[in-house]
Amino acid sequence: MTGPAMIEILAATPLSSVQDLGRSGVRRYGIGVSGAMDPMALSAANLLLGNERGAAGIEITASPLRLRFLADTAFSLCGADGAATLDGLPLPPFWAMAARAGQELSVRAPRAGMRAYLAVAGGIDVPVVMGSRSTDLKTGFGGHEGRGLAAGDRLPIGTPAAPPRIPEGGFGVAPPAGMPLSEADTTEVRVIRAAQYGRFPEAAHETFWSTAWTLRPDSNRMGFRLAGPALIPVERVELLSHGILPGVVQVPPAGEPMIQLNDANTCGGYPKMGVVIGADLWRLGQLRLGGGLRFAEATREEALAARAANEAYLAGVSRASRLARRV
Amino acid sequence: MRGQELIVSAMGEAALLCETERPLNDADQRRYWAMARAAEAWPGVLEAIPGVNNLLVVYDPAAASAAAVERALREAWTDAVYQASESRLIEVPVIYGGELGMDLHGLAAHAGLSPEEVVRIHSEAEYTVYAVGAVPGFPYMAGLDPRLAWARRDVPRLRLEAGSIIIGGVQAGIMPVTTPSGWHSLGWTPMPFFDAAASPPALLVPGDRVRFTVEELRL
Structure with a gap:
């Protein structure tokens, strides 16, 4: 035996890490979900290869990454367009491709969007910690040694259930609707009102829905800080610590909203204006530092319809993938 | 309804x-x-x-x-x-004061007590774990003597060591991981409260009771 198939990282920044669809059911221990910030892109990347949609891949965040395949395999890239090349051959985004041992994949920092996702046939086979292969970057466990990637890292690849059968030259699918195509795009996400919405005056509601917010540069996987006008409640709101979830839009006393995300603390106490619907969280994962963001009000029914639309997109990816791979 | x-x-x-x-x-x-x-x-x-x-x-x-x-x-x-009957009593040995209990003197001054009195009051109480969260394994605990209540720091410290025995407002806590925090540290325990490889990963669960024992007092 020669041991598991591997990929070797030749260059990476610590912003890039191994992620799957996250850790669930351990929030009561104070452990957050982690996981891909753009779960649509990771899911699509996996489905292109015939992987389970929640297999672990590499989240490549706004920075270059180079790696070498140490075994024959297949891979796919979805999400932001990092102008990837395989041994110099350009690859479009949302594309699957076969790779031979020794070939080198290079991904650049994207010009639009924020994160690209690399999936490999069989998934990145790091140990499962509390039900997930995601890296918890805040606490430092899971993924590859509980940290972001660095040159010299070797990541094991799992054995695919069936050979991926990628056609010569590879194949691709269309990105989901609303994928940012230019740097100037403003992202819109739908939001359901939360418990303290009514504690803010009407003028603050108006401001909340109409402002083109700007993502502050100190935003990260823990949370997004937004620059814009201050939202001040009618009276100061004091809350006891309670569980919070990715997508919760809080308003700290200074008045600028922040959105809690995948690596956020599991409890908080700031007033909650709203919650970004689950189906739109991936759009936040593609929002660039300094990028524009608008909130649009949604009902629970609209949120559920948006979930169904995401599922329909992924079902389409799965169908296209099976057709292209003739399985 | x-x-x-x-x-x-x-x-x-x-x-x-x-x-x-x-x-x-x-x-x-x-x-x-x-x-x-x-x-x-x-x-x-x-x-x-x-x-x-x-x-x-x-x-x-x-x-x-x-x-x-x-x-x-x-x-x-x-x-x-x-x-x-679901509730357990956990004893936590604490080294009060010193480098990792850097707020012991500050709290004593704030409360108008001696550091020895602060330690006695803190270690005589029984605490109840209300909830676990924020960071892995962190217990939000009730039972702090009101004489020791102290509002959180205006500016959080960028680094509080794992094992720090802390208070924030009227709540008590034990910091299981090294992290930024606005709470005040009275001491440190070598006892581990979070282990990603253990099942369950957090030592304390809601409903548990906690007592602190004075392992050492460093003034």
């Missing part, structure tokens, strides 16, 4: 938060623990996370409707009973 005093609000399309307008109290906290235990067994409920006098329930909207989960929560608020 039963459980009318319970305020149930949506946290997005897949979670409900339960709270009341009553002042912070032990009896309600026991109800939330019992509700959490009950809710975890309901079809479609993915997680029930007790907070400080509140409960967050995460559900799969494809498997359960918000209305059905809310109705069940209101009934559980009225009916669920916490079994006191």
Whole structure:
């Protein structure tokens, strides 16, 4: 035996890490979900290869990454367009491709969007910690040694259930609707009102829905800080610590909203204006530092319809993938 | 409708938060623990996370409707009973003061007590773990003697060591991981409270009781 198939990282920044669809059911221990910030892109990347949609891949965040395949395999890239090349051959985004041992994949920092996702046939086979292969970057466990990637890292690849059968030259699918195509795009996400919405005056509601917010540069996987006008409640709101979830839009006393995300603390106490619907969280994962963001009000029914639309997109990816791979 | 005093609000399309307008109290906290235990067994409920006098329930909207989960929560608020036998007493050895208990003297000055009195009062009380969260394994604990209450720091410290024995406002805590924090540190324990490889990963669970023992006093 020669041991598991591997990929070797030749260059990476610590912003890039191994992620799957996250850790669930351990929030009561104070452990957050982690996981891909753009779960649509990771899911699509996996489905292109015939992987389970929640297999672990590499989240490549706004920075270059180079790696070498140490075994024959297949891979796919979805999400932001990092102008990837395989041994110099350009690859479009949302594309699957076969790779031979020794070939080198290079991904650049994207010009639009924020994160690209690399999936490999069989998934990145790091140990499962509390039900997930995601890296918890805040606490430092899971993924590859509980940290972001660095040159010299070797990541094991799992054995695919069936050979991926990628056609010569590879194949691709269309990105989901609303994928940012230019740097100037403003992202819109739908939001359901939360418990303290009514504690803010009407003028603050108006401001909340109409402002083109700007993502502050100190935003990260823990949370997004937004620059814009201050939202001040009618009276100061004091809350006891309670569980919070990715997508919760809080308003700290200074008045600028922040959105809690995948690596956020599991409890908080700031007033909650709203919650970004689950189906739109991936759009936040593609929002660039300094990028524009608008909130649009949604009902629970609209949120559920948006979930169904995401599922329909992924079902389409799965169908296209099976057709292209003739399985 | 039963459980009318319970305020149930949506946290997005897949979670409900339960709270009341009553002042912070032990009896309600026991109800939330019992509700959490009950809710975890309901079809479609993915997680029930007790907070400080509140409960967050995460559900799969494809498997359960918000209305059905809310109705069940209101009934559980009225009916669920916490079994006191579930509670354990954990003794935590503490090295008070010194480099990792850097706020002991500050708290003594703030409270108008000697550092020895602060340590005596802090280690004589029995604490109850209300909730675990924020960071892995962190217990929000009630039972702090009001003489030791001290508002959090205006500017959080960028690094508080794992094992720090801390207070923030009227709450007590033990920091299981090294992290930024605005709470004050009175000492340090070598006891581990979080281990990603252990099952369960957190030493303390809601309902546990905690006593601190004076291992050493460094003035």
